[in-house]
Amino acid sequence: MPQNSFIASLKLLHWLLFMPSAWQRYIAQLDEQLSPAFALAHLDNQHWKNKQLWHLLWIGHGILSFWALAIVCVVLAWQNVDSERYLLALSYIPLLSLVLGFLSSLTISVAFGICVGFFGGIALGLPVIYADEIIFKMVDTVAVIQVLLNTTSEQPSLILPANHFALFSVLAGVFIASAAGSVMYTTLRTAYQHPPYRQIGSIVIGVIVSSVIAFLVISLVSPMTRYISTLSSTAFTLILDSAINSTGLAIGLICLLQGAKWRFSLILGILASILISLLTYLDYTLEQYSVSNAIIENIHAGVENAMLYSVLFAFPYVLAKNIANTWAGVIAGIVGSAGTYAVFAVSTGQYESEILAGSVILAFFAGSTLNWWRPVVLYPFVSAWNLMLYHTDEKRENSQTSLLTYHSAFWDEHQHWPLFGLENYLVLVAERNPDEGKQAIDYLSKTNQSWAAQEAQIELDALRLQACDSVQSISHAYRQLAAGELSGPASALLRTFSRLSRDVEAALSQESNYNKRLALDAIEERLDGLLRELTRSSELYAQRFRPIAEVWRQKLADYAKELTAVVESRQEINNPYIIGVPLTEHQEIFVGRSDVSANIEQLLLERRCPPLLLYGQRRTGKTSLLNNLGKLLPSTIIPLFVDLQGPASLAKEYSSFLYNIGRAMTTSAKRHRELILPPLDRKLLNEDPFTIFDEWLDEIEHTITPEQTILLTLDEFSTLEHTFDKGYLDENSVLGMIRHIIQHRPRFKLLLSGSHTIDEFERWASYLINVRTVHISFLQANEALQLIEQPVKGFELQYTDEASQRVMQVTHCHPALIQLVCAEIVSLKNKQHVEERRLAKVEDVEAAVPGALQHGRFFFADISNNQITGESLALLQLIADQGEAKVLEETWLQEQLPDIKDFDACIANLLQRELIVRLGTGYRFQVELIRRWFIRD
Known part of the structure; x- marks a missing residue:
């Protein structure tokens, strides 16, 4: 005042x-x-x-x-x-x-x-x-x-x-x-x-x-x-x-x-x-x-x-x-x-x-x-006033405070008619003074002129994307986009560019030039598809964003050529191993699991196939397998992959939860089988979520052919427990819906995936009746050998037989640990002289172990912090200290650790986590690399 x-x-x-x-x-x-x-x-x-x-x-x-x-x-x-x-x-x-x-x-x-x-x-x-x-x-x-x-x-x-x-x-x-x-x-x-x-x-x-x-x-x-x-x-x-x-x-x-x-x-x-x-x-x-x-x-x-x-x-x-x-x-x-x-x-x-x-x-x-x-009568006059302000600000110096606050949008809340030109004014101010522009856009987004705020935000985002003059700037572009705050066709486009930017960042974070180039090639392919869509599209924003997509594609292609030139000039061995993230169907390095996929296929052939649980310890390749089911299963089975660690588990209401599941199903159908599912209307979901979702499932069943079967895969289903405990969603409602799908939709098969068994969620047993467990664990020997010696076609590093066997010994054919050790071996070999670079020996394997332990510390720390109890940790450390492949009698272990109250429960926990293995009346570590992590200094 x-x-x-x-x-x-x-x-x-x-x-x-x-x-x-x-x-x-x-x-x-x-x-x-x-x-x-x-x-x-x-x-x-x-x-x-x-x-x-x-x-x-x-x-x-x-x-x-x-x-x-x-x-x-x-x-x-x-x-x-x-x-x-x-x-x-x-x-x-x-x-x-x-x-x-x-x-x-x-x-x-x-x-x-x-x-x-x-x-x-x-x-x-x-x-x-x-x-x-x-x-x-x-x-x-x-x-x-x-x-x-x-x-x-x-x-x-x-x-x-x-x-x-x-x-x-x-x-x-x-x-x-x-x-x-x-x-x-x-x-x-x-x-x-x-x-x-x-x-x-x-x-x-x-x-x-x-x-x-x-x-x-x-x-x-x-x-x-x-x-x-x-x-x-x-x-x-x-x-x-x-x-x-x-x-x-x-x-x-x-x-x-x-x-x-x-x-x-x-x-x-x-x-x-x-x-x-x-x-x-x-x-x-x-x-x-x-x-x-x-x-x-x-x-x-x-x-x-x-x-x-x-x-x-x-x-x-x-x-x-x-x-x-x-x-x-x-x-x-x-x-x-x-x-x-x-x-x-x-x-x-x-x-x-x-x-x-x-x-x-x-x-x-x-x-x-x-x-x-009153707004109608005054409209011609305020329009002339606003235009005068805009032209005056255009001629002013960038350092001067803008006249935007005098625009009628900021002093007349009753004006429902669109004040044309306001979006351009906002862009002008935001380019000169980002803070002032952001404040103005945030304010107008809650008024009758919210359309102008959205148009200005879209144009500012387009300008930011357009300003990306390198692959590094492209990888950071998503941080400044407002894709999630907008609505309409532009929102989908901005989300696409945001995902592309994130993927470029992930690609650049890969340690090997080979994986960087592989990931960038996949992104370039997606940009090609986006360009085709924008060319055909009649949407308002298609022409605005098409040149941006062309520039991005060219920048990625040029950068990929640079990476290839660097590799060739240095005669480096391409490092195809991928650490820490699941393998997609586009990544050649995925090997094996034919036995698991065959088991799943056989179970799905049963007329009344019960829900399946793909169970295995963390990082054993569950998600990678689910990503590749489209290649491993017959074309009559349509895998619809839903990652419950993603937006679905973060939803705080049923409409958002079901919408995120539906969106993931739609994306997966298009990716695996080029199948276009019917659209799921989010506005209708807000009115009656479960009824509308059930009707959408009816539409899906009418879309597929009679011989086709849908396999709905819910990865990391145990994350729902957090959502239930927080009270965001009701356990009875969500699990009741899943049970209804199991019982009344024979063309829908359910595959859950997680590192917990159903027994660990006893209260869920009544909903997931007769769950059949499909166990996924270590790779078979021939699969592990292929991952070591021929992860991709034309792999330039050769192993001696002793070196290959040593990798299998220290990893026990654990897929994630093989990639961890082999990636470190390739990295070490690229530092050696060219004449020694192409052959890996046992000493190279041993030299790679410390680096593998360091790079995989989050994997190993998760075991000690989240998967076992304090008593189990003491037992593991005792076994680890005794040396490689050392079998320790159960009676001796009990004598050394008399403070453990329930020794049998402790042993059972470690066996279930596949950390130790029983040999006769004794126990030893199952994986040598994990044992080395638990050795006490």
């Missing part, structure tokens, strides 16, 4: 009309518990001690009343009116604006009071000024009766007859009340929304309350209008002024209904009545003094009319609000006050009911729809 009170008052008005969220934040600073539409009657003693509240009232009523007067005086100066009208303006408008605003803030809401006080002071004051007299006072306003008692006098040519000013005043009152009510409700509506049925019910309640009040007032006032002609002007005035006192008490009653304390309400009502009575007395007492009487009369009229306008809206508003909600109160207040004006105006006979009713309805509709038509 600005320090200057005059500027702060205009800022306050701007918030209410254009930025209700700023008003909400300001009120939250006063008190977080206060509603944005709070009334002064709601406040307690502690609130009144807040200096910020008094400052709000001062600028919202005192300063804005001054502004209302100033605007009227400017209009009068422009019209060159006489000094008497200036005197009328100075004495009537400030009191009308101040009292009307304050009473409305007291009985209705502060937001309503500020608007109605400022605009009411102008719109209700000008007719009085131009008519050169007080057209009517309080109760006179309701009936428009005073017009009948006035004698028509000659008016200047500029001035219309008085009854027309009275009609204009009525319509202005209806419009101002409707507009202020709409503004007040807007401050709430941006905070929360009522469902449609509740809004309709609120409108009905509001109209009913207003109709009842109007009927009661008509019943009381109509008999009086029959005898008006028999009364003198003085008698009539005395009757009306007496009725005014009861209006003061009505203000107190409204405050009581709003929740104010009864003492406060009673005192306020009495003071209001006394004030009116005092002004009435002074009005008649000073009648002989022309100037003083004119001032007092104007003040009197201003206070009376302010009370009238506020009471007519406040009473039905409070009743309907207490019955239903704020929206009902707004409707009741508008309909009630407008209806009261209209009914009594018609009863005077001065206006035809059809014309008056139509005028009042039009004023009501115009005011209540202010935030609908």
Whole structure:
């Protein structure tokens, strides 16, 4: 809030009309518990001690009343009116604006009071000024009766007859009340929304309350209008002024209904009545003094009319609000006050009911729809303003602060029409000042102009991708993309580039030039496919991103040539081994597992094939096998691979969980069998996740041919336990769905994969009935030998028979450990002289072991930290310390470790983890390389 009170008052008005969220934040600073539409009657003693509240009232009523007067005086100066009208303006408008605003803030809401006080002071004051007299006072306003008692006098040519000013005043009152009510409700509506049925019910309640009040007032006032002609002007005035006192008490009653304390309400009502009575007395007492009487009369009229306008809206508003909600109160207040004006105006006979009713309805509709038509009317002007700002910023220096904050998108929250050119403006600012651009995009992404924020973000991402001038910069590009934050066709494209960037980073992290080139070749192939899709596509963003894909493909191709040249110049041995990540179907190094795949195929041929569990210790090649099932199984079996360690297990709701599973299934079908599955609608999933997913499975069954079978593979299924324990998903619902697929979809076969047996998840056994375990462990000897000596075609390193056997001994044909040791051997051989480089000997194997232990430390640490207990660790260390292939008797082990409480359970755990093997009555390490990790220093 600005320090200057005059500027702060205009800022306050701007918030209410254009930025209700700023008003909400300001009120939250006063008190977080206060509603944005709070009334002064709601406040307690502690609130009144807040200096910020008094400052709000001062600028919202005192300063804005001054502004209302100033605007009227400017209009009068422009019209060159006489000094008497200036005197009328100075004495009537400030009191009308101040009292009307304050009473409305007291009985209705502060937001309503500020608007109605400022605009009411102008719109209700000008007719009085131009008519050169007080057209009517309080109760006179309701009936428009005073017009009948006035004698028509000659008016200047500029001035219309008085009854027309009275009609204009009525319509202005209806419009101002409707507009202020709409503004007040807007401050709430941006905070929360009522469902449609509740809004309709609120409108009905509001109209009913207003109709009842109007009927009661008509019943009381109509008999009086029959005898008006028999009364003198003085008698009539005395009757009306007496009725005014009861209006003061009505203000107190409204405050009581709003929740104010009864003492406060009673005192306020009495003071209001006394004030009116005092002004009435002074009005008649000073009648002989022309100037003083004119001032007092104007003040009197201003206070009376302010009370009238506020009471007519406040009473039905409070009743309907207490019955239903704020929206009902707004409707009741508008309909009630407008209806009261209209009914009594018609009863005077001065206006035809059809014309008056139509005028009042039009004023009501115009005011209540202010935030609908105002943006349309202002659109050409703000568009010109925004364009001027953009062109001005284009010519400014980069170091200067931009003018973007003056763009209407940042000061008009009600503008629903797209502000064309805003996206280009955001890009301009973001390129010059990334922090400022990011803040602007983040802000606009939550407004009606979110489309511009998205378009700007897409263009900025495209520019970042376009700026990648090397393979290294391509590998880092994903870190700055907003692919996951966007929606629409561009989001899919950006996700594709993000994945490509990540894959390039993974490729560059490979230690061998051979694997780098192999991975980059696969990425280049995917870029070729992307280019073909973009060429054929008619999507909006296809042409924007196609040149980027071409540049990326060329950069990768050039880099791959450089790698080839380096390898050839140095005569290096290509290192095809891949450490730490599963092998895909594109990687030639995958060998063996024919026995496991044959077992799976045989089980799938059974008509009522039970769910299968691919069980094996970590890093034994489970995921690599699943990735390659498309090559190992017949074409009639469609493997759909889902990695539950990915997005699926991170989902916190069923729709996201099922959508991620469906997306993985779709990708796998396309990759393994070139099969296009039906799309899974995410919006429908949000409505009824399991039903929609089940219907999608029906569509899949209709898509495949009768002889085809779907193999749904869920890798690392045990990660679901974490999701269940966190309470993100319900165990019964998810496992119940899986059981339903097993029992009722014979064309769907289920293959789970993990390093835990079903016995370790006893509570899951009832869902996964009759699970058949397929064990995957070490490679067969011939498979291990192939992985050592011929991992890929044309492998240039040869092994002596003793060296090959030594690799198999230290790894026990463990696939991950073979790759770990052999990768280290290739790395060491490439450092040797060319004449020694092509032949690996036993001493080379032994030299590679320390490096293999170091590079594989995460694998070995996982065993000691996550797979075994503390007692098991002590037992492993004891066995490891005794030397290679040393068989240790069980009795000796028990004697050495008497503190182990359950020796049999400890041994059983190590056997299940395939860390030790039983030989007769003793035990030894199964894998020599693992034994060396556990040797104590």
